[in-house]
Every structure is written in C-alpha cells, then in structure tokens.
Amino acid sequence: MTMIFRAFEGADGLPPEFGALMAADDAGGVYSSLPWYRNFVATCLDAGDRPLFATVARSDGTPLALLAVRLVDGTGDETGWRRRVQRAEGMSNFYSCAFAPVLADTDDRAAALGTLVQGLAETLSDRDLLTLRAMPVEAPVFAELEQALRQAGFVTERFFHFGNWYESVGDTDFEGYMARRPSRLRNTLKRKSRRFAAHDGAALRIEDGSGDLEAAIAGYEAVYRQSWKDPEPYPDFTAGLIRKAAAAGALRLGTAWVGETPAAVQLWLVWSGRATIFKLAYDETFRDHSLGTVLTAHMARHAIEVDRVSEIDFGCGDDSYKSDWLGQRRERWGIAACNRHRPAGLALALRARAKALVRRLSGR
Known part of the structure; x- marks a missing residue:
C-alpha cells in the first residue's frame, strides 16, 4: 500500500489517528505525546519559530511515522x-x-522512516542544518534515523547531550527499592522524616488532577518563586504542562506542607509505566529541613506501590544526588544533519568531517 508524506503546521491539524500512535511511542515517551507537543507549541516557541509535524501514513490513513521539528529564524x-x-x-x-x-x-x-526523512529533506531544502537533540542513543531508532538521514543526502554527526539516571523498579516494592539506596540516604531520610513530622500541620500531598488543580499550581509557583532557581525562561510552560498532564492522567504533583505553607514541590510525570522526576524546588526558608529528601521518598513510594511503574528516571543531567536515588545511567545524544546541497550546509559538513578526522587521529 502506498505511503504518503504530509507536513502539518501545528499539532491541532494532525489527523486523530496520530494521537494514538504518539501515545504508544516507547522511545520518546511522554515527550513524544500530543499533550506535550501542544503545550510546547503554545508556550515555548521563540519569535520567528514555525512548528512542523512531518508525517507518513498509508493511503488508507493508517499512521506510520511522525517527526516534530521547528523552523528557526537564522x-x-x-x-x-x-x-x-x-x-x-x-x-x-x-x-x-x-x-x-x-x-x-x-x-x-x-520504509516508513525512509519516506519520512526523504519528505522532510525536501521540505527543508532551504535549510542548512537540522539538529535533533535528547535522543535515547540506546534505542534502535537512533541508528535507524542516522542511516535514513544519510541516505536522504545529509552529512551527519552525532554528539553527546546529557546523562539520564534511572532505575528499573518493576521487580520490587518500596522497601526493596529503599534497601538498594546508600545507607547515608536512608539515615538522612529517617532523621529528616522525624523532623518534618514534628511540625504542626506537616503533610505530604500528591495532586493528580482530581482535586483543586489551580490551587496546586499556585502552590507550586509560590514555592518556585521562593526557591534558589532562576525564573523560567518560558513562564507559561510549567503551568500549561501541569494542566495538560492532569487531563491525560500523567500528573503527579507532590507538595510538602508545613502548616498552611507549601514548602517543597516536585512535578513527576507518569506515562506508559514510567515515572519521570521532572521538576523540583523548595522554599529557601526550609533549606535545612531536607524536605526534598522526604518528598522524593513519598513520591517514589506512590510511583512504585500505587502507579506500579516499571521505571523511574531523573530527567536531564548528572547531578551528584541523582545516583543516590537511582542506580542506572544511560545517555541522550543528538544528531546534527548538514545539508550539503547549500553552501553554508556544505561548510558545516566539511567542518564536522574535519573534527571527526581529528578525533580519530587523536584516538578520542
């Protein structure tokens, strides 16, 4: 049956069948889902950016492939x-x-991936460079995509992006999971849990969208403003994500309360049997209370014993504390694909080839 390539300028124009395909995706998880992309397009595009959803379907409408990109102002x-x-x-x-x-x-x-990349190459014929980041290098689709890009005429270079700490937890309960943690973490958790419980009105709550969602968002934002973190560069992103995740059943927004004050927050996303610790912050007033430790343990117990997830991961980066909570590490890599049919793209390709040659000669 014939395969048909189409590009849509925005997620809302996608045929509904693609929503189901995206929901079942394993490699990208929640970050390849329709709720994620809709929120991204609504809150994260810079001036001059244009979203593009490249798709392939059979002639009867059966969805086969999708890749979301944005055209960036040069x-x-x-x-x-x-x-x-x-x-x-x-x-x-x-x-x-x-x-x-x-x-x-x-x-x-x-064949679907080849059709997708060939159609995308023609659509992006006026672009010098296509950069794809945050890709799970261990997933078969990484090498498959790299090969398809080369067959479509791109010169590609892969690059390391960030580490991702995770742990398989489908074979254990919470007590078993905690037994695998370092003794210093277990001792800190016991000590700080007792201290937290001694506060009047101390409470740990998880909002999944079934309660007062806007109040939970207000609590999250209040803690974030009082935390050590810089203001979000895209200020509407997190609140939008919380609402989209709640509607999709993926939201787990944990808050540690001290009396009437939200003191620490964590935003987890649960999708297709996986839980991601996506955002965390605490009010600087409570810096010495280690509320993040207490809240992380509470959220992990819920993920393991209630949500029954098979895996927990800690999002982006190799912060030292992450390996205390999760004992396995994998990497996210990127692919830079240079369009050798354009002068600037050819220059980028030649520079990438020169760098690769230097690395090989130096044994790195």
Missing part, C-alpha cells in the same frame, strides 16, 4: 562566515528529557 555565525545559518531543530529544548521520531511497530518500519 541566527549566529555557525560556519565561520558572515552569514546566517538557516536552521531546523527537533521540537525539543532544555525541558525535553527525551526526543525521537514516532514509528508504528510494523514490518515496513524502515
């Missing part, structure tokens, strides 16, 4: 010349803990 001097580089990027940024093309699990998977 900036910078990435070639070493005084000219603007026309860029396209995957629909991801520093909020995205994973990114991948979405593929149906069919016998013609490779």
Whole structure:
C-alpha cells in the first residue's frame, strides 16, 4: 500500500489517528505525546519559530511515522562566515528529557522512516542544518534515523547531550527499592522524616488532577518563586504542562506542607509505566529541613506501590544526588544533519568531517 508524506503546521491539524500512535511511542515517551507537543507549541516557541509535524501514513490513513521539528529564524555565525545559518531543530529544548521520531511497530518500519526523512529533506531544502537533540542513543531508532538521514543526502554527526539516571523498579516494592539506596540516604531520610513530622500541620500531598488543580499550581509557583532557581525562561510552560498532564492522567504533583505553607514541590510525570522526576524546588526558608529528601521518598513510594511503574528516571543531567536515588545511567545524544546541497550546509559538513578526522587521529 502506498505511503504518503504530509507536513502539518501545528499539532491541532494532525489527523486523530496520530494521537494514538504518539501515545504508544516507547522511545520518546511522554515527550513524544500530543499533550506535550501542544503545550510546547503554545508556550515555548521563540519569535520567528514555525512548528512542523512531518508525517507518513498509508493511503488508507493508517499512521506510520511522525517527526516534530521547528523552523528557526537564522541566527549566529555557525560556519565561520558572515552569514546566517538557516536552521531546523527537533521540537525539543532544555525541558525535553527525551526526543525521537514516532514509528508504528510494523514490518515496513524502515520504509516508513525512509519516506519520512526523504519528505522532510525536501521540505527543508532551504535549510542548512537540522539538529535533533535528547535522543535515547540506546534505542534502535537512533541508528535507524542516522542511516535514513544519510541516505536522504545529509552529512551527519552525532554528539553527546546529557546523562539520564534511572532505575528499573518493576521487580520490587518500596522497601526493596529503599534497601538498594546508600545507607547515608536512608539515615538522612529517617532523621529528616522525624523532623518534618514534628511540625504542626506537616503533610505530604500528591495532586493528580482530581482535586483543586489551580490551587496546586499556585502552590507550586509560590514555592518556585521562593526557591534558589532562576525564573523560567518560558513562564507559561510549567503551568500549561501541569494542566495538560492532569487531563491525560500523567500528573503527579507532590507538595510538602508545613502548616498552611507549601514548602517543597516536585512535578513527576507518569506515562506508559514510567515515572519521570521532572521538576523540583523548595522554599529557601526550609533549606535545612531536607524536605526534598522526604518528598522524593513519598513520591517514589506512590510511583512504585500505587502507579506500579516499571521505571523511574531523573530527567536531564548528572547531578551528584541523582545516583543516590537511582542506580542506572544511560545517555541522550543528538544528531546534527548538514545539508550539503547549500553552501553554508556544505561548510558545516566539511567542518564536522574535519573534527571527526581529528578525533580519530587523536584516538578520542
């Protein structure tokens, strides 16, 4: 049956069948879902950015493949010349803990991906560079996409992006999970839990969207403002994500209360049997109370014993505390695909090849 490539300027125009395909995706998880992309498009695009959802379907409408990108207003001097580089990027940024093309699990998977990338190459013929980040390098789709890009005429270079700490928990209960933690963490948790419980009105609550969601958002934002963290560069993103996640059943918003004061918050996302610790913050007033430790344990117990997840991960980065909570590590990598049919793209490709040659010669 014929495969048809189409590109949509925005998530709302996608045929509804693609929503189901995205919900079932394993490589990208929640970060490849329709709620995630809708919130991203609504809150995270910069001036001049244009969203593009490249798709492949059979002639009968059966969805086969999707890749979300954004066309970026050319900036910078990435070639070493005084000219603007026309860029396209995957629909991801520093909020995205994973990114991948979405593929149906069919016998013609490779052909669908090839059709998708070839159609995208033609659509992006006026772009010098396509950059895809936050991709799970261990997933088969990474190497498959890299090969498809080369077959479509791109010169590609892979690069490390960030580490992702995780742990498989489907084989244990909460007590078993905690037994695998370092003794110093277990001792800190016991000590800080007693201290927290001694406060009048001490409470740990998890909002999943069934309660007063707007009050929970207000509590989250109040703690964030009083935390050590810089203001969000996209101020509407997190509240929008909380609302979308609640509607999709993915929200777990934990709050540690001291009396009437929200003192610490954590935003977890639960999707397809996985839980991601996505955002956390605490009020600086409670810095010495280690409320983050108490709240993390409470959220982990809920994820393991109530949500029955098979895996918990700690999002982006190799912060030292993450390995105390989760004992396995994997990596997210990116692919830079240079369009050798354009002068700036060819310059980028030649520079990438030169860097790769230097690395090989130096043994790195």
